Amino acid sequence: MALNREIVLIHGTWCDGNVWGEFASGLHQMGYKVHTPSFRYHDLPYQDCLAKVGTVTLQNYRDDLVDLIESLDQPPLVLGHSLGCLVAQMVAEKTEVAGMILMGPAPTADIFAFYPTMLACFGKHFLRWGFWKKAMPPYKKEFFKYCMNEQEESLKEEVFAT
Structure with a gap:
């Protein structure tokens, strides 16, 4: 094989x-x-x-x-x-x-995934009326803190720009 x-x-x-x-x-x-x-x-x-x-x-x-x-x-x-x-x-x-x-x-x-960090990262999305049919763009502060927390600042900015 x-x-x-x-x-x-x-x-x-x-x-x-x-x-x-x-x-x-x-x-x-x-x-x-x-x-x-x-x-x-x-x-x-x-x-x-x-x-x-x-x-x-x-x-x-x-x-x-x-x-x-x-x-x-x-x-x-x-x-x-x-x-x-x-x-x-x-x-x-x-x-x-x-x-x-x-x-x-x-x-x-x-x-069960309703942890404080999940709420902090994604919570704002669920407060928007009609969130279930909208894009879920990253919020910069949360994206940097919870998704790219170990990356260099310049890389964070480069990735976020895309």
Whole structure:
């Protein structure tokens, strides 16, 4: 049996496929054919993304990835990060994958995740009327404190600008 050399990297919230950077390059150097798709509309300029992404469902993200995976020569490994873990599991329910790697999964519905830090990071989003059909852009202070707390200030600014 040949070693599987296809891998699909699924990003998390507030990212796009470019977030994988050196990680994807390292996998490529190891001989993997690396796919780093962006969720629908996440690769658009910020304001365009903001205007469109609130209309998209997790099932849309899943379906886009299923289409990608089914276009490959063989079932790939699927690696998800954060929200990408949930989407990876949804993908694996719909199409064959060689395996999954789930890094820092977002909590599922049956996991209690209402902690003070989660409320501090995401709470403002749920105070907006109609939040369930709006984009969820990062708030800078919270993004820097809870998502990029170990990064250099210049990198925080660079990432936030995207």
